[in-house]
Amino acid sequence: MARTTGSDGEKTEAAIREAAINLIARFGYEAVSMRQLAAEVGVQAAALYRYFPNKEDLLFTLMREHMEGLQAAWIQVRPTGSDPRARLAAFVRNHIRFHVERRHSTHVSNMELRSLSHDNLTHILRLRTAYEKELRQILRDGADARAFVVDDIGLTAIAIIQMITGVIVWFRPDERLSVAEVAETYLAMTMRLTGAESPREVQHVHAHA
Amino acid sequence: MARTTGSDGEKTEAAIREAAINLIARFGYEAVSMRQLAAEVGVQAAALYRYFPNKEDLLFTLMREHMEGLQAAWIQVRPTGSDPRARLAAFVRNHIRFHVERRHSTHVSNMELRSLSHDNLTHILRLRTAYEKELRQILRDGADARAFVVDDIGLTAIAIIQMITGVIVWFRPDERLSVAEVAETYLAMTMRLTGAESPREVQHVHAHA
Structure with a gap:
């Protein structure tokens, strides 16, 4: 898994995880898109893929x-x-x-x-x-x-x-x-x-x- | 709830229920569309709404x-x-x-x-x-x-x-x-x-x- 070093990268990755858990728990995995997750975290979808390939x-x-x-x-x-x-x-x-x-x-x-x-x-x-x-x-x-x-x-x-x-x-x-x-x-x-x-x-x- | 009388209507309604349960159990409610459900049952989406308004x-x-x-x-x-x-x-x-x-x-x-x-x-x-x-x-x-x-x-x-x-x-x-x-x-x-x-x-x- 790609991992950006430094505290900004770690904070972003933690924010992605937390947002993903909350969205999937609320709507189910199939209904949550990477685009929706990126919007929730406040980053571009492309940034998400740096942390998680899919x-x-x-x-x-x-x-x-x-x-x-x-x-x-x-x-x-x-x-x-x-x-x-x-x-x-x-x-x-x-x-x-x-x-x-x-x-x-x-x-x-x-x-x-x-x-x-x-x-x-x-x-x-x-x-x-x-x-x-x-x-x-x-x-x-x-x-x-x-x-x-x-x-x-x-x-x-x-x-x-x-x-x-x-x-x-x-x-x-x-x-x-x-x-x-x-x-x-x-x-x-x-x-x-x-x-x-x-x-x-x-x-x-x-x-x- | 609208209910079509006669055995064809009852069979269709039962087929809708069964397909809905299976699809929702598999993908989660949010990810399943009425269109997808209609296709699974083999009816037009409009027919679905006769049984379930939404x-x-x-x-x-x-x-x-x-x-x-x-x-x-x-x-x-x-x-x-x-x-x-x-x-x-x-x-x-x-x-x-x-x-x-x-x-x-x-x-x-x-x-x-x-x-x-x-x-x-x-x-x-x-x-x-x-x-x-x-x-x-x-x-x-x-x-x-x-x-x-x-x-x-x-x-x-x-x-x-x-x-x-x-x-x-x-x-x-x-x-x-x-x-x-x-x-x-x-x-x-x-x-x-x-x-x-x-x-x-x-x-x-x-x-x-």
Whole structure:
């Protein structure tokens, strides 16, 4: 990818990315033209092509960087210990925090797989699989250690990811709950879903059953 | 809405709906033109307008009928008894079956809220709220009866709906699992998520903890 050095070039490139994410999230990839994007950023269409050779390259870059950023964020907070409960909690908290901060980018990443060429789609799906694999490993380790009850590792990983990604559909900052509170509520649901409540919490269920 | 009587008119209208759902799911609402849709169906653009006065009316009709169909399907299978576990199970099974049979329509309904005018959006959101209310009532009754453990009724309802709707993203018929098997796996996760396992299943968790 062409990259103009210096702060003006970097600012323009960042502005293109942000405008592209917002326009695609609002209208869909197919409906957004490079001309419209250039107008939104306030540059000539020709300038756009210095940064992104074509529209699909731009989409691919946005989706690739979203997934690479998610994986990098997870690697940074991934616990070094082996406790599956602590690892699952870290995964859920990181996933929710990352996506709430990138609502439009998440929307684009989830919707526009349909718009990628075969090779680019394969690349993005490989990044997704690598990320999901992290969660599957946590679930498998938890099931092996009898800390979790998981019927189907793959389905459970997908179900958890879709449930916790769904936060972005309805959650807005400044509403009745903070990001941290929402994350803790979803974490509690995830822990129950995987049968990973602490014994005391399970006792609590019994006491009220 | 104009409706031509007789089987040719009904067939044309059904063909328009199906083509519209497929095109919008593939390219997004903004990118699909009435001209393109007419060509797909094999009619003149003028014929389209006899059925749908404009493109947004068509989108609104598709989204309204999706939600009305979902609510009607649920009313038909909704248990008459008061057992929250049986009601939750019926809700999950119906929701998954309905959406798996209407993947593209579900995709359009979830994505294109952004493309509705204010009044149409309000109408669709009201239908969604009415449907979610059915699940919230089940969760509330289950929590009141100490059958479920639910921290936040609203968040739990949204989380469950997003988790079980997510089946359409990855599930394809003829893969390793049938619709019924997928529904049962998701039902088991939902039951754990709401703390609604039978005492025997909770004992099972204890025995292995």
